[in-house]
Amino acid sequence: MSTSQNQQIQILKAASSKINEVDFDNVTFGSVFTDHLFECDYIQGAWQTPTIKPYAPFLLDPSARVFHYGQAVFEGMKAYKDTNDSIWLFRPDENYKRFNKSAVRMAMPEVPETIFMEGLNELLKLDQAWIKKGLGNSLYIRPFMIATGSGVMASPSDNYKFMILLSPAKAYYSGEVKVLIAEHYSRAANGGIGAAKAAGNYAAQFYPTSLANQAGFQQVIWTDDATHTMLEEAGTMNVFFRINDTLFTAPTSERILDGITRKSLIEIAQKEGIAVSVRPVLVSELVAAAKDGSLKEIFGAGTAAVVNPIAGFSYQEVYYELPKTENSYASLLKEKLTNIQNKLAEDSFGWTVKV
Amino acid sequence: MSTSQNQQIQILKAASSKINEVDFDNVTFGSVFTDHLFECDYIQGAWQTPTIKPYAPFLLDPSARVFHYGQAVFEGMKAYKDTNDSIWLFRPDENYKRFNKSAVRMAMPEVPETIFMEGLNELLKLDQAWIKKGLGNSLYIRPFMIATGSGVMASPSDNYKFMILLSPAKAYYSGEVKVLIAEHYSRAANGGIGAAKAAGNYAAQFYPTSLANQAGFQQVIWTDDATHTMLEEAGTMNVFFRINDTLFTAPTSERILDGITRKSLIEIAQKEGIAVSVRPVLVSELVAAAKDGSLKEIFGAGTAAVVNPIAGFSYQEVYYELPKTENSYASLLKEKLTNIQNKLAEDSFGWTVKV
Numbered sequence: 079m080s081t082s083q084n085q086q087i088q089i090l091k092a093a094s095s096k097i098n099e100v101d102f103d104n105v106t107f108g109s110v111f112t113d114h115l116f117e118c119d120y121i122q123g124a125w126q127t128p129t130i131k132p133y134a135p136f137l138l139d140p141s142a143r144v145f146h147y148g149q150a151v152f153e154g155m156k157a158y159k160d161t162n163d164s165i166w167l168f169r170p171d172e173n174y175k176r177f178n179k180s181a182v183r184m185a186m187p188e189v190p191e192t193i194f195m196e197g198l199n200e201l202l203k204l205d206q207a208w209i210k211k212g213l214g215n216s217l218y219i220r221p222f223m224i225a226t227g228s229g230v231m232a233s234p235s236d237n238y239k240f241m242i243l244l245s246p247a248k249a250y251y252s253g254e255v256k257v258l259i260a261e262h263y264s265r266a267a268n269g270g271i272g273a274a275k276a277a278g279n280y281a282a283q284f285y286p287t288s289l290a291n292q293a294g295f296q297q298v299i300w301t302d303d304a305t306h307t308m309l310e311e312a313g314t315m316n317v318f319f320r321i322n323d324t325l326f327t328a329p330t331s332e333r334i335l336d337g338i339t340r341k342s343l344i345e346i347a348q349k350e351g352i353a354v355s356v357r358p359v360l361v362s363e364l365v366a367a368a369k370d371g372s373l374k375e376i377f378g379a380g381t382a383a384v385v386n387p388i389a390g391f392s393y394q395e396v397y398y399e400l401p402k403t404e405n406s407y408a409s410l411l412k413e414k415l416t417n418i419q420n421k422l423a424e425d426s427f428g429w430t431v432k433v
Numbered sequence: 434m435s436t437s438q439n440q441q442i443q444i445l446k447a448a449s450s451k452i453n454e455v456d457f458d459n460v461t462f463g464s465v466f467t468d469h470l471f472e473c474d475y476i477q478g479a480w481q482t483p484t485i486k487p488y489a490p491f492l493l494d495p496s497a498r499v500f501h502y503g504q505a506v507f508e509g510m511k512a513y514k515d516t517n518d519s520i521w522l523f524r525p526d527e528n529y530k531r532f533n534k535s536a537v538r539m540a541m542p543e544v545p546e547t548i549f550m551e552g553l554n555e556l557l558k559l560d561q562a563w564i565k566k567g568l569g570n571s572l573y574i575r576p577f578m579i580a581t582g583s584g585v586m587a588s589p590s591d592n593y594k595f596m597i598l599l600s601p602a603k604a605y606y607s608g609e610v611k612v613l614i615a616e617h618y619s620r621a622a623n624g625g626i627g628a629a630k631a632a633g634n635y636a637a638q639f640y641p642t643s644l645a646n647q648a649g650f651q652q653v654i655w656t657d658d659a660t661h662t663m664l665e666e667a668g669t670m671n672v673f674f675r676i677n678d679t680l681f682t683a684p685t686s687e688r689i690l691d692g693i694t695r696k697s698l699i700e701i702a703q704k705e706g707i708a709v710s711v712r713p714v715l716v717s718e719l720v721a722a723a724k725d726g727s728l729k730e731i732f733g734a735g736t737a738a739v740v741n742p743i744a745g746f747s748y749q750e751v752y753y754e755l756p757k758t759e760n761s762y763a764s765l766l767k768e769k770l771t772n773i774q775n776k777l778a779e780d781s782f783g784w785t786v787k788v
Contacts, residue, residue, distance in 0.1 A: 267658035
C-alpha cells in the first residue's frame with residue numbers, strides 16, 4: 079500500500095461520450111462499457127501510477143502469463159443511483175476482501191485498498207451519467223487483475239495489470255430457468271481454487287453447461303466432485319432450497335464461493351423470521367422433497383441476477399417441476415434486497431456505502 | 434477445415450533479425466522468442482487468413498473473455514535440427530490431437546490440421562536459424578489459443594486467436610529436485626479439466642507450489658483430491674516411480690494429462706526390457722518402498738525437461754532421500770529418447786517427422 083497511499087490518480091478524459099449511442103432499456107448484460115476505465119500496473123513489486131483513461135484496447139505481449147497459465151482474478155459488484163442522484167455501492171468492502179483473497183490463492187499481489195476504492199470511486203464519479211435511477215437499474219462493476227509478465231515459464235508473473243470496467247445493467251428476466259444436477263462433470267476440487275473468483279473456474283464450466291443447454295437446461299448445479307451427492311453452487315450463483323418453510327444452502331468452503339448476495343439473503347431471511355439452515359444439502363434430500371411435495375422453491379443468488387428463481391431440476395434423467403408458490407421466498411428476498419440496494423428502503427444492515 | 438484448406442499463409446517478414454542478440458548457451462527457458470510468430474483468428478465461426486508476422490505485442494479489448502473467464506489452451510512441443518540441417522518434430526500429431534481435445538473441453542473451436550501444421554512448418558522454415566544443432570539444443574514450440582471476444586457475460590466467446598510462438602531452449606540441469614507430496618492442495622477435480630492443457634490449471638498450482646518452495650521443495654507431486662492417497666502428476670510433468678526393477682506410473686485419466694513424453698518413455702522402457710506397470714500408485718506404497726529400500730528412483734517426464742530425476746520426497750513432514758542408483762532408468766531413458774529426438778539414433782518407433 080505504501081507506494082500508492084499519496085499517489086494522485088492520473089485522469090485522461092475521453093474526447094466525447096458514447097452514452098447517447100446506448101439503449102439503456104435493452105442493454106445485454108456485460109456487453110456495453112462506459113467511456114472510461116481505471117488501470118493500475120504492478121511492475122516488479124511496485125504499484126505504478128493509478129490512471130483513469132478512455133476505454134480502449136491495450137497492447138499485450140503474446141507470451142503474457144495470463145494467456146498461457148490463466149493467472150487472472152475478478153470481482154462483480156454494482157453501483158446504484160438514488161432519487162437524489164447520489165451514487166451507492168453495496169458492501170464494497172466484501173468484494174475488496176474477496177478480490178485479494180482470490181489474488182493470494184492465484185499467487186498474485188494484493189491490490190492496496192486505496193487503489194481499489196479510490197480508483198473505483200473516481201471512476202464512478204466521472205462516468206456517473208451511466209448510472210440510471212430506479213429499481214432494476216444499476217451499473218455493473220468489473221474489477222479484475224491479469225498477469226502481464228512475458229515468458230512462457232510456468233511460474234507466477236512479475237508484472238500485473240489491475241483494471242476496473244463499468245457496464246450498465248438492467249434487471250433481467252432470464253426466462254424460465256431449468257437446471258441440471260451435475261452427475262459427472264465438476265466445478266472444483268478439494269484443495270483447489272473453487273472459492274476464488276479465478277478466471278479459469280469459469281471457462282471450465284462452459285463445456286458441461288453447453289451440454290446441459292443442448293438438453294434443454296439453462297444452468298448446472300454442481301455437486302461435490304468425489305461423490306456427486308452434495309449440492310454445491312451454480313457456477314455464477316450460490317443456490318438456496320426451500321423445503322417446507324425452511325431455507326437450506328450449502329456452507330461455503332474451499333470449493334464454494336463465499337457469495338455476498340448469498341450471505342445478505344441469509345441475513346434478510348433471518349430478519350424476516352424465515353428459518354435458514356446452512357448445512358450440506360444432499361441430492362437425495364432434494365429428490366425426496368420434490369417427490370413428497372415438501373420442496374417449494376429453488377433459487378440462485380448472485381450479483382448479476384440478484385435472485386434467480388428456478389422452475390425445476392433434472393437428476394438421473396428425471397425432471398422435477400417445482401410448484402408455483404404463493405408467498406415465494408425468492409420474490410420476498412429479492413424485493414427486500416433490491417430495495418436496500420436501490421435506496422428505496424431503509425438499510426438497517428449498514429450495507430450501502432455512498433460514493 | 435473447409436475455410437482454410439486452400440488458403441495461402443500471408444507472410445510478413447521482420448525487417449531485421451534479433452538472433453545476434455541471443456546468447457544461445459545461456460538462454461532461460463521460455464524467455465526469448467524468435468523473429469516471427471504464426472497467427473490465425475477465428476471470427477464468428479470462420480477461420481481467417483493465417484499469417485506469419487514479426488513477433489510483437491497485439492491489441493486486445495479489456496473485456497476479452499480470456500482475461501475474465503480463462504478460456505485458453507496451449508501445447509508444448511519441440512523442433513530439432515540434425516547434422517544435415519534438416520528440421521524435425523517429435524510426434525507432432527499427438528500434440529495436435531491433444532490441442533483440439535483441450536479446445537473441446539474448454540468450449541473452444543478445434544483448429545484445422547492444415548492451419549496448425551502448415552502454420553508451424555512455415556514458421557519453422559522461416560526462423561530455422563534459431564534451431565541449434567546437437568544434443569541438448571532444441572526450439573521450444575508454444576501453440577496456444579485464447580478467447581478474444583469482448584463482453585463480460587460468462588459464456589463462451591465468439592472469437593478466438595490461435596498463435597504459435599517459438600523459443601530457443603537449452604537442455605537444463607535443474608539442480609537437485611526435491612518434491613513435496615500434496616496432502617491438502619489439489620490440481621484437478623473428478624469431472625474437471627485436469628486432462629486438458631487449459632491455462633487455468635497452471636495458475637492454480639502457483640500458490641501451493643510457492644508454499645512448497647518456501648519449505649525447500651522445488652515441485653509438488655499432486656494426489657487425488659478426494660483422498661490424497663493416490664499419486665497423480667507433477668503439474669508440468671508426469672511422474673514415474675522405480676520400485677526394485679519395475680517402473681510404475683499412474684494411468685492417465687480426466688485428472689491426469691496424457692503426456693507425450695510419458696507414453697514415449699513407456700514404449701522405450703518396454704523395448705529395453707524394463708517392466709512397466711501402469712496403475713494407480715498409492716502414497717503409502719511409495720513410503721513403504723522408501724523405508725524398505727526398494728524405491729530406487731523417481732523421475733518426472735515432460736516436454737520441457739524431457740526427464741527430470743528427483744532426489745527425494747517429503748510426506749507428512751518426513752523427508753525420504755532416494756539412493757544414488759547406478760544403471761539409472763532415468764538416465765537410460767533420457768538418453769534413448771533425446772537421441773531419437775535429435776536424430777542421433779535410429780527412430781524405430783517412427784516418431785520423428787521431417788519439416
